[in-house]
Amino acid sequence: MDRPLPKPTTETQPFWEGCAQGELRYQHCTRCDRGQFPPSSRCRSCHEDALEWRQSDKRGTIHSVTTVFRAPNAAFKKAAPYNIALIDLTEGFRLMTNIKNADPTEAAIGAPVRIVFEAVGGDIALPQAELDH
């Protein structure tokens, strides 16, 4: 079984195009002055058509992290144990990633990380996190 790859949709296409170029893009509502992720058609707070794409500086901290010992399917069995984290980017949005350069027990809540991109097949570059040592 192959790893499930993202299939970009109309609202996420700019995000994945950015990833392929090494850019972490996110939607910013110019009315609410807040970042939003995952991408939507409209701002989830004011519901206005006031979103613009911005580039993140790719730095953040770990909001929470778990180490997965029991993979959900065959695609991830060989990788286990692996960790999954929720990353709070400095621009105020949250991303799920794996943490690629850490021993599973090394990644802790509050630790600073930077976002890198992993080529996972197709045209997809997947945002991932590395501990900012």
Added chain:
Amino acid sequence: MAAGAIISGVHGTRVGALPDSSCMSLHDAAARGAIADAGLSPGDIDGVICAYSLTEPHLMLASWFCEYFGLSPDVCYSIQAGGATGAVMLSQAAALIENKNCRHVLLVAGDNRLTGLSRDGAVAALAKVGHSQFEQPYGISIPAAYGLVAARYMHEYGLEPEHLAATAVALRAHASRNPDAHMSEPITVQDVMNSPLIAEPLHLLDCSLISDGGGAVVVSSPATQTDLPHRPIEIIGTGQGHTHEHIVAAPSLTDYGCKRSSSAAFEKAGIKPSDIDIAQIYDSFTITLVVELESMGFFERGEAGPAILNGALALDGVLPCNTHGGLLSHGHPGAAGGVFHIVEAVTQLRHTAGDRQAGSPELAFVHGDGGILSAHCSLVLARG
């Protein structure tokens, strides 16, 4: 307040590995049991609400069930709200009765996900509730999402792995008094801590079971209650709260919609959490139950864990909880798992729970949660 709808009948099938069952045979057995328990005939049922099934992912499960069973009701549809489905079905049934759309509404759920899919198959199917673009590519599973919840909750409120383990132990103790439970062998805190890690900090015994089984409830008009064999159980409060689906998009990892759903249910019932005698609260994982107990006002933040270690959820504890064993030990056959929480609340309020009867309760609280603490529905039930 005077109840606009009552629960007249309940039934749960056996749970566990039931290799001779199918999705529809479990629906059928649960439904026939609940209709008989209410002293009714199939022809009395004029409303049917079903849920969903992993083994039969059909678009019109309720219509198919009616065809299979032999019913042609006035109202018929399915509801999908993950683990909140059972409670949402009950509140919708109550609304149909209160609005005089129906006199007797049957709600029924069942799934043979253990023998129909295998445990691996069910785990893989359930992992697909993860976001296809922003979660699944990282190997998310439902236990992993709840592992993220647990890690943050421990970080903020000092919850310890022993507290989670004690939750599993308390529910297994209840299951040991329930001859129908999928898992009834008593366990210790050390057994939970020594069981394999699934997604840190959650061990195998912190996770609910995967079971075959079915559950059903008949909700009736109070006008019919003189004809009914059992003491009516009144539905006196319902409430919902919905904030997100995917954990990556949750507004908070510690505050969830259960606060809103329970506040609404308590307010409608005109009571407060401390008035509740017994609780049947969704326990997909040990962390689920701890977060919900603290969010809904049964315990202060950080206090449920130590209280559970001291026996708070036992039959003689301050809040006897999930007295059938819950999803963690009685069994988790999908949407029917949430129905079993209702079945147990009714059994306790009728004072017919036998060896696991928790005193003489008058008021019960039931709560279901779907997704990753995403969709919440709370109920307050009263012995009529």
